[in-house]
Amino acid sequence: MNVVFFEVTLLFYLVGTIFFLGQLSGRLEEVPRSAFVIAGLGFFFHTLALVSRMIEAGHIPLTSLHEALSFFSWALVLVFLVVELRYRIHILGSFILPMAFISLISAAALPKEIQALAPIFRNMWMHVTFSLLGTVAFAVAFIAGLMYLIQEHLLKSKHRTPLYHKLPALDFLDDLNGKAISFGFPLLTLGIITGALFAEFSRGSFLNWNAEQIGALGTWLFYLVVLLGRVTVGWRAKRAAYLTVVGFAGVIFTLLGVMLKGQHPFV
Amino acid sequence: MNIIVVGLNHRTAPVELRERLAVSETRLPEALARLRRWPGVMEATILSTCNRVELYAVVKDTEQGFESLREYLISVAMASTTEEISPYLYSLDSAEAIRHLFRVTSSLDSMVVGEPQILGQVKEAFEAALNQKATGVILNKVIRKALSVGKRVRTETGIAENAVSVSYAAVELAKKIFQSLSGKTVLLVGAGEMAKLAARHLVSAGMQHVMITTRNFELAVDAARRFNGMPVPFDEFPREMAGADIVICSTGAVSYLIHAHDVQQALHARRNRPMFLIDISVPRNIDPKVGSLDNAYLYNIDDLQGHVDKNLEERRREAMKAEELIHDEVGLIVKWIKSLDALPTIRALRRKADDIQRLEVDRILTKLGPVSPRQRQLVEELAAAITNKLLHGPLVALKAEADAPNGTLFAEIAQRLFELEKDIELPANDDPGHAAPPEHPGEQVRP
Numbered sequence: 001m002n003v004v005f006f007e008v009t010l011l012f013y014l015v016g017t018i019f020f021l022g023q024l025s026g027r028l029e030e031v032p033r034s035a036f037v038i039a040g041l042g043f044f045f046h047t048l049a050l051v052s053r054m055i056e057a058g059h060i061p062l063t064s065l066h067e068a069l070s071f072f073s074w075a076l077v078l079v080f081l082v083v084e085l086r087y088r089i090h091i092l093g094s095f096i097l098p099m100a101f102i103s104l105i106s107a108a109a110l111p112k113e114i115q116a117l118a119p120i121f122r123n124m125w126m127h128v129t130f131s132l133l134g135t136v137a138f139a140v141a142f143i144a145g146l147m148y149l150i151q152e153h154l155l156k157s158k159h160r161t162p163l164y165h166k167l168p169a170l171d172f173l174d175d176l177n178g179k180a181i182s183f184g185f186p187l188l189t190l191g192i193i194t195g196a197l198f199a200e201f202s203r204g205s206f207l208n209w210n211a212e213q214i215g216a217l218g219t220w221l222f223y224l225v226v227l228l229g230r231v232t233v234g235w236r237a238k239r240a241a242y243l244t245v246v247g248f249a250g251v252i253f254t255l256l257g258v259m260l261k262g263q264h265p266f267v
Numbered sequence: 268m269n270i271i272v273v274g275l276n277h278r279t280a281p282v283e284l285r286e287r288l289a290v291s292e293t294r295l296p297e298a299l300a301r302l303r304r305w306p307g308v309m310e311a312t313i314l315s316t317c318n319r320v321e322l323y324a325v326v327k328d329t330e331q332g333f334e335s336l337r338e339y340l341i342s343v344a345m346a347s348t349t350e351e352i353s354p355y356l357y358s359l360d361s362a363e364a365i366r367h368l369f370r371v372t373s374s375l376d377s378m379v380v381g382e383p384q385i386l387g388q389v390k391e392a393f394e395a396a397l398n399q400k401a402t403g404v405i406l407n408k409v410i411r412k413a414l415s416v417g418k419r420v421r422t423e424t425g426i427a428e429n430a431v432s433v434s435y436a437a438v439e440l441a442k443k444i445f446q447s448l449s450g451k452t453v454l455l456v457g458a459g460e461m462a463k464l465a466a467r468h469l470v471s472a473g474m475q476h477v478m479i480t481t482r483n484f485e486l487a488v489d490a491a492r493r494f495n496g497m498p499v500p501f502d503e504f505p506r507e508m509a510g511a512d513i514v515i516c517s518t519g520a521v522s523y524l525i526h527a528h529d530v531q532q533a534l535h536a537r538r539n540r541p542m543f544l545i546d547i548s549v550p551r552n553i554d555p556k557v558g559s560l561d562n563a564y565l566y567n568i569d570d571l572q573g574h575v576d577k578n579l580e581e582r583r584r585e586a587m588k589a590e591e592l593i594h595d596e597v598g599l600i601v602k603w604i605k606s607l608d609a610l611p612t613i614r615a616l617r618r619k620a621d622d623i624q625r626l627e628v629d630r631i632l633t634k635l636g637p638v639s640p641r642q643r644q645l646v647e648e649l650a651a652a653i654t655n656k657l658l659h660g661p662l663v664a665l666k667a668e669a670d671a672p673n674g675t676l677f678a679e680i681a682q683r684l685f686e687l688e689k690d691i692e693l694p695a696n697d698d699p700g701h702a703a704p705p706e707h708p709g710e711q712v713r714p
Contacts, residue, residue, distance in 0.1 A: 151443070155440075155443060155444065155564050156558070156564065158566070158570055158573070160574070160577060164443070167443075168446065169442060169443055169444055169445055169446040170443070170444045170445075170541055171444065171445050171446050171540075171541065172446035175446075233538070234535075234537075234538025234539040234540075235539070236538065236539050236540070237539050237540070237541055237561070237562045238539075238561050238562055239539065239561070
């Protein structure tokens with residue numbers, strides 16, 4: 001059943017992506033209402049897919065790269081729907097939905113089998129959930145940063161493209177960026193702590209300096225600096241936007257690199 | 268019967284003349300009543316704004332109607348000669364009059380295309396006319412349609428979007444840098460008119476703090492009082508700049524007053540919170556190098572004007588869409604009016620013929636004395652055949668021409684030829700709450 005829900009979701013996200021990308025290029029200010037309904041329906045089926053998979057598996061479905069990517073995509077759309085309902089920044093959908101779709105279609109291309117878990121891995125889900133939610137927050141920061149840099153460029157060059165009209169104010173984007181980092185950083189911290197505890201528990205050592213752990217620590221340090229820089233010396237606005245855009249590229253690179261190489265215990 | 272307009276506007280007449288003709292709201296009922304008494308005026312509405320005075324009327328005869336409306340205006344202006352006013356007037360009838368009303372209501376004819384007031388002004392003029400029962404079925408329908416077209420133009424085209432004044436363009440830009448202006452501070456360097464206007468726009472957009480500095484400190488104190496703001500001594504303003512999210516510079520100084528390093532320092536003190544700097548002085552007062560600093564957004568008068576020009580250009584493009592929309596709507600309403608014209612004519616003609624026929628049959632039957640039912644029937648059939656054959660041509664022509672460009676003319680000719688003027692019964696006045704006549708009135712022509 002979860003496969004059917006998954007495929008329905010994929011279809012909705014595809015159509016939603018097409019709608020929202022149409023808005024990016026189109027002259028029209030308004031996104032058709034149907035685009036939000038489609039995103040909402042997609043999210044609904046996605047939730048069903050996750051829940052039914054959990055029931056079938058008998059544990060939280062975060063044990064394979066397929067499941068991780070699907071959860072990542074789900075959380076992204078959740079963030080979009082919440083921000084949309086609260087602030088009506090339609091253009092956000094044009095950035096988030098394609099990202100959610102790419103993540104989900106990548107998940108679709110990976111082995112979907114539900115994996116039987118050795119009892120020792122039963123408590124892994126905390127580590128994975130925290131790390132993934134942190135990544136979602138960094139993804140939102142990345143999108144806010146990207147939108148900031150585009151709008152910044154348009155304002156400086158005094159070009160008024162349709163995009164200029166649709167993008168929100170600079171300080172809103174900077175604020176969103178800052179909030180996303182302040183959410184993401186503690187989540188990542190928790191993810192790393194639970195991961196280290198788990199490593200201690202299963203392998204007898206907190207840290208064994210593999211590529212994944214180095215990547216995670218590097219990411220953690222990077223965002224720590226970004227966050228501290230914002231709070232103390234005013235690394236906000238354009239600099240924060242740059243850092244989060246570059247930083248997220250690093251996150252994705254490490255995450256995918258490590259996971260695809262299969263060094264992570266459960267992959 | 269025709270719908271006509273006689274009027275003058277900001278393009279055709281100087282303000283002195285428009286003032287003389289303008290009708291204040293309080294005097295509108297009286298003016299309407301007076302206008303209705305002019306010969307041939309069946310329905311009337313007066314639209315009087317600061318940019319135009321226009322009389323819309325439904326009249327029996329177009330030429331006589333034009334004459335009446337012009338004479339009315341001349342009497343209002345208390346002009347001694349026709350020549351004094353006539354050159355400034357435009358007179359339109361039928362479809363052109365309706366198109367004009369639709370364009371006016373949609374603000375295509377306004378000084379600033381897309382301005383929002385005119386729709387309300389037309390509505391008020393219409394309500395005044397309704398209260399005076401000065402309008403009838405035709406103007407009611409036409410003006411209601413004009414209002415709905417005006418609304419459609421506003422919502423369906425981008426004609427009313429975007430700022431079209433320099434000071435308002437500054438607000439529009441500010442809102443692309445700051446999501447909300449409340450709690451933000453603006454610093455006015457120099458208190459020129461345009462700077463004050465921009466500041467006023469910013470304040471009404473929610474900005475709360477205003478700082479003002481001028482070389483002459485007393486001027487700053489005076490201006491600050493009006494904005495409920497804070498005066499800043501001129502030599503201290505570069506230091507105060509860190510507290511300002513928006514800086515508007517408009518002085519008569521011939522050199523730069525704000526340099527890149529000033530702004531750099533302010534940004535540093537603000538911990539890189541963005542600053543929006545507007546230089547509306549000529550020669551410029553803010554060093555253009557400021558524009559290349561990160562988080563400082565510098566716009567000079569040309570940039571803002573470019574903004575406005577582009578907005579105006581967009582409005583003009585949108586106006587084309589509006590013209591198309593209006594074209595279609597005018598077509599529909601003209602058709603309705605024409606059919607309305609043919610219908611009473613056809614009815615009156617038919618009724619007149621029937622009356623004559625009945626009268627003549629009765630007369631001949633009394634002269635003949637007693638006749639058999641068969642003979643009586645033959646006489647009646649003869650009379651009916653003659654009238655029907657005689658009327659066949661005119662009735663067919665009237666129906667056929669109802670939708671043609673000169674339909675009104677045909678109806679008019681038929682009315683004169685058959686002396687129908689007194690027999691025409693126009694539909695009763697359409698009261699405001701009454702349902703609008705059908706959208707496709709062509710069907711009403713069927714006798």
